[in-house]
Amino acid sequence: MHDTRPDSSGIRRAFFASLTGTALEWYDFAVYSAAAALVFGDLFFPSEDPLTGTLLAFSTYAVGYVSRPLGGIVFGRLGDVIGRKKVLIATLVLIGAATFLIGVLPAYSTIGVAAPVALVLLRFAQGVGVGGEWGGAVLLSSEFGDPKRRGFYASAAQIGPPAGNLLANGVLAALGALLSEDQFTTWGWRVAFLVSAALVGFGLWVRAKLEETPVFKAMEAEQDRPQAPVREVFTTQPRALAAAILSRIAPDVLYAMFTVFVLTYATDELGMSRGSALAAVLIGSALQIGLIPLAGALTDRVNRRLVYGVSAIGAGVWPFVFFPMVGGGSWPMLALGVVVALVLHSLMYGPQAAFIAEQFSPRLRYTGSSLAYTLAGVIGGAVAPLLFTALLGAYGSWVPLALYIALTAVVTVVGLALGRDADRAETEDARLVEQAREHRDHAPAAQ
DSSP, rough: OOOOOOOOHHHHHHHHHHHHHHHHHHHHHHHHHHHIIIIHHHHOOTTTOOHHHHHHHHHHIIIIHHHHHHHHHHHHHHHHTTHHHHHHHHHHHHHHHHHHHHHHHOHHHTTTHHHHHHHHHHHHHHHHHHHHHHHHHHHHTTTOOOOHHHHHHHGGGSSSHHHHHHHHHHHHHHHHHOOOHIIIIIHHHHHHHHHHHHHHHOOOOOHHHHOOOOHHHHHHHOOOOOHHHHHHHHHHHHHHHHHHHHHHHHHHHHHIIIIIIIHHHHHHOOOHHHHHHHHHHHHHHHHHHHHHHHHHHHHHSSSSHHHHHHHHHHHHHHHHHHHHHTTOOOHHHHHHHHHHHHHHHHHHHHHHHHHHTTOGGGHHHHHHHHHHHHHHHTTTTTTHHHHHHHHHHOOOSSHHHHHHHHHHHHHHHHHHHHHOHHHHHHHHHHHHHHHHHHHHHHHHOOO
């Protein structure tokens, strides 16, 4: 019987294509956040115009998250109907075009209020593209690889956040070292966005060379593509959607604490410099690039839900150790605390993509994964830094912050308990591909 599985070079290309897409997504996120803090206020939202000040707050904190579920719905549906590869090319083009246009967008002084309006719209387009990117990136690598190694192959999409953050910080650091402050404000920040556009071009070249995933080709052969996948997910797989959404909450909130809010806490509460706090985060992020795929591979050998759940419990406990440990303002203790937190995050985040994809049947997998990813992002990572700030301001103590993280750990454990193990998804995929193979092999004889 003819074997239709891709060769090892095809699997490696799929893994790399998945990784580059999500790395680009997080590069854009980090560069946009930095530019918003450093230059967008003066260039696009002058203080004398209150309308533009409102638009700045909206574009920076809301638009990128609000638009993601729309991308998940639109592109998730298309991914289950027309194919993973076509949609992933479309999302990458959308993200790349929006990022490039931000890099060449005239400032308020040139085109007036049209500048901030255009910036908000381009940020919205970025969010739509990102919302459709993640689910497809997960399936691109995991459906090419051996289903029994889904934890490792799906982790390609999860390496993106630390890789993208490191790349963005490297580019910004290089620009800061090479340019004066005036040069950076005038034109240097635009280079960071134009670099992103070049990365998109490379990503498109990689993805264009790929075939469609074996699982989707099998769905086509069996004529098993859904007509209304969004409705089907909500009506036929609500438990799977709930499990996938809840499983993301603790990793998202933990990551927001130990890569974003910890910078504010270390500088405002512990009296450290922002540079030293950032160094601790960058050390942890660098370690994650290797830890995330290792964690995914570990859960191919040990029950995925068990590893994920034990790590979630550890994440819920760790803040009660971390905050007293760093109370004296010691940088080594801060670095150790951040590293341990990001190790726990890696043990959840590495297998997360595989766990979420496995909750849904192949015919609804892109839609279900995208909905879970984007909806959980809104209620998890998007609001976490604001809640951390509000809790610390209201109570003046780290205890409510630790309790909040512990609560999200409980929520994630509940989600894992609702979910299903990997073996059922492996069986579904293998059966679908085998049926399509038999159908194809017997088709000439029937004619």
